[in-house]
Amino acid sequence: MNYGILLLKIVAIFFCLILVLRILGKREVGELSIFDLVVLLIIADIGALGIDNDAFIWPSYFCVFVLVVLQKILSFLLIKVAFFRNIIDGSPTTIVMEGKLMVANMRKESYTVDDLVSQMRLEHIMDIDEIKLAILETNGTLSIFRKERFDEIKLPVILSGQIVKDSLTLLDWEYETFLKKLEKHHLQYKNIIYASLHKKTFYFYYRKDKKAKELAGHTIELT
Numbered sequence: 001m002n003y004g005i006l007l008l009k010i011v012a013i014f015f016c017l018i019l020v021l022r023i024l025g026k027r028e029v030g031e032l033s034i035f036d037l038v039v040l041l042i043i044a045d046i047g048a049l050g051i052d053n054d055a056f057i058w059p060s061y062f063c064v065f066v067l068v069v070l071q072k073i074l075s076f077l078l079i080k081v082a083f084f085r086n087i088i089d090g091s092p093t094t095i096v097m098e099g100k101l102m103v104a105n106m107r108k109e110s111y112t113v114d115d116l117v118s119q120m121r122l123e124h125i126m127d128i129d130e131i132k133l134a135i136l137e138t139n140g141t142l143s144i145f146r147k148e149r150f151d152e153i154k155l156p157v158i159l160s161g162q163i164v165k166d167s168l169t170l171l172d173w174e175y176e177t178f179l180k181k182l183e184k185h186h187l188q189y190k191n192i193i194y195a196s197l198h199k200k201t202f203y204f205y206y207r208k209d210k211k212a213k214e215l216a217g218h219t220i221e222l223t
Contacts, residue, residue: 012057039071094170095142096134097153109136119144158195158204171197181222197222 046060046067093105095116106112116134119142125131133145133153155167157178168178182189187206189195193215195204200222205215 039067043067090138091164091166092138092143093136094133094166095136096128096131096144097170098133099129099131099147101128105136111136116142152198154196154198154203156194157197158189158192160193161190163189167197171199173197178222185220185222 043064046063049060093109093111094102095106095109095111096102101113101116106116116128119134120126120128120131123144125144125146130147131144132147132150135143137143153171155164155171157164157167157171157173163175163178165175168175179189181202187204191207193205193207195202197203201219202222203217203219205217207215
């Protein structure tokens with residue numbers, strides 16, 4: 001075995017993977033979704049094959065390049081098409097709201113009370129009654145909001161121009177009623193990048209110019 005050539009191959013694959021991770025972006029490193037994890041596992045396997053097999057070194061680079069291009073195309077679709085995003089990444093699920101367990105949601109996600117209690121310990125929470133809101137994110141982490149810090153519940157109701165129907169349901173808003181309120185204020189939800197709702201207080205970022213570098217938030221009452 002020529003250890004010098006093996007060393008060069010390892011270094012080349014190493015820097016190639018570093019470059020790939022930089023291209024994929026920080027989201028892939030810090031918040032692995034199922035889709036991201038699959039891509040990175042395949043890339044790691046291809047890199048290992050390139051080290052083991054001299055004949056596969058250049059094909060391995062090509063395969064990694066194809067995966068990066070595929071990931072970028074799919075990432076673009078995930079941003080633009082909500083239905084596609086829900087299939088690939090899934091959507092966040094509310095586990096606890098106002099100290100009440102959302103049992104149906106837990107069953108749907110196969111999330112047990114033991115899982116919840118384990119996450120509570122990590123957040124130094126002793127009892128479910130202390131939780132104002134707990135949301136299971138698409139990457140499997142649990143976001144917990146304490147009652148002592150948050151007096152009211154605000155949920156995102158529009159993300160990237162798509163209405164989050166689950167949030168409307170949790171806030172006791174009818175979908176059709178919500179649309180009528182937006183129309184009354186001459187707002188098109190497809191032009192709203194982000195919006196949250198608390199009772200009738202609607203906070204949103206409206207995109208008028210796609211090339212705008214900054215967006216200011218606005219608040220209105222949906223009466």
